[in-house]
Each structure stands twice: as C-alpha cells, then as structure tokens.
C-alpha cells in the first residue's frame with residue numbers, strides 16, 4: 710500500500726503531561742482515516758504534530774516516503790496538507806474570496822508593482838463556491854460572518870481542494886452542525902476521496918466517522934488502542950473500545 714503519511718513512535722510531552730506515548734500512525738493515498746477517542750486522548754495533538762504546530766519529542770514522520778518534520782503549518786500547507794479546525798476554519802471579517810486565498814492571493818504586476826488580482830480571486834472563488842454547491846450565496850465578496858457553520862466548513866474544504874491538497878485534516882467538522890449541513894460535509898469528504906485526496910477526520914460522533922472512513926484509529930491516553938479497517942468492526946465496537954479504553958475483545962479471540 711502506498712503510504713502518504715507515516716508516523717512512527719511519536720511522543721509529545723507538555724511539561725509532565727505525555728499527550729502522545731509512542732504512537733504509530735499512517736494514512737494511505739486516497740484513504741479516509743477516522744481518528745477517534747475520548748476527551749484528552751491526543752487526537753488534536755497528533756494532527757497538530759503532523760502539520761508542524763507541535764514538534765515531536767521522539768519519533769519519526771515520513772511524508773511521501775521522506776523523513777519530514779514540518780517547521781510550521783505554512784510549510785505543511787505548501788507540501789499539500791490542509792487542516793480545517795472547527796472554529797478557526799475562516800476569518801469572519803473577511804470576504805469569502807479573501808478567505809479562500811488567505812496568504813496565497815494571486816497578484817498582477819504593472820511594471821515593478823504587484824497588485825492583488827481581485828478579479829481573478831473573485832472568479833476562482835465563484836467557481837469554488839459553485840463546485841461545493843453553496844447555492845444560497847450571491848457573491849464571493851459576501852462576508853464570511855454571514856455564513857452558517859456548515860457553509861464555512863464547505864468553503865474551507867473547497868479551498869483545500871482548489872489548492873490541490875494531498876491530505877485534508879478535519880478536526881471536528883460536524884460538531885454543532887444541523888443534520889443537513891452535516892450530510893453535506895460528509896458528502897464532501899467522500900467527493901474529496903474520490904478525487905484521490907486522503908482525509909483524516911476527527912469527530913466525537915462515531916457514526917459520522919464510521920460512515921465515511923476506510924480505517925478507524927482509536928487513541929486513549931496518548932496510546933493507539935485500535936487501528937482497523939472499517940469492515941472489521943461495527944460502530945458499537947468502536948464505542949465500546951473508547952468506553953473501556955482497551956483493545957477489542959472479540960468472542961473467541
């Protein structure tokens with residue numbers, strides 16, 4: 710199997726707290742991995758370690774087969790990793806189109822001077838808005854503050870797609886969304902996968918994770934206690950593993 714990302718023996722400490730205690734984790738190409746576990750299990754720390762928000766105290770990370778520690782999320786993003794946080798997905802005060810291009814704005818040059826190419830930004834943003842099915846919106850210059858939670862997640866996912874992410878990380882994308890909005894975000898995950906992108910999805914809702922994931926990884930107190938293909942377990946099995954904090958005990962095993 711072609712591994713896009715591989716982490717081996719990852720340890721991350723915050724003072725005396727050992728948030729990750731020797732975690733092996735990988736993501737194959739075009740694979741959706743559901744990352745679940747109780748509060749404080751280490752899920753966010755793990756994905757933040759992938760994108761360079763944190764640096765591991767021990768262990769190795771391989772990106773596309775090469776040993777890689779990203780210095781910061783900007784470097785991870787340039788390599789093709791987009792992370793979408795529940796609350797920090799977009800900046801309220803800016804327009805949709807500014808949010809889409811944040812830090813990657815197209816410029817046009819007149820002589821030696823570079824200008825923001827607003828027209829290109831608006832045109833491309835409109836394409837993205839249409840492609841992710843946000844029909845209610847009238848213009849890419851609308852403020853993000855007017856969008857619902859689901860629309861924000863959709864814009865953030867659309868942005869990742871536009872910039873050809875290889876790995877999309879969604880941290881609690883469906884928390885606080887309506888049933889219909891949740892449906893849309895989960896559909897986006899499957900569309901993205903069909904385009905060959907890998908996804909890590911963190912959620913407390915095991916049923917959402919189960920629906921879209923190919924593989925499910927459970928963390929507990931900084932350790933990996935389950936890493937299975939979805940077909941091997943039911944959602945109830947996963948819930949049981951999280952509740953007990955120990956690997957699955959199947960009858961006869």
Ligand SMILES: Nc1ncnc2c1ncn2[C@@H]1O[C@H](COP(=O)(O)OP(=O)(O)OP(=O)(O)O)[C@@H](O)[C@H]1O
Pocket residue numbers: 723726727728746747748749750751752753754755
């Ligand atoms: N910046 C930090 N400084 C100190 N401790 C931290 C920091 N970030 C996380 N921790 C601790 O590391 C452990 C793992 O936290 P983490 O946020 O990764 O868990 P999580 O599985 O994402 O939990 P949740 O589902 O509640 O978001 C917890 O004990 C947490 O208190």
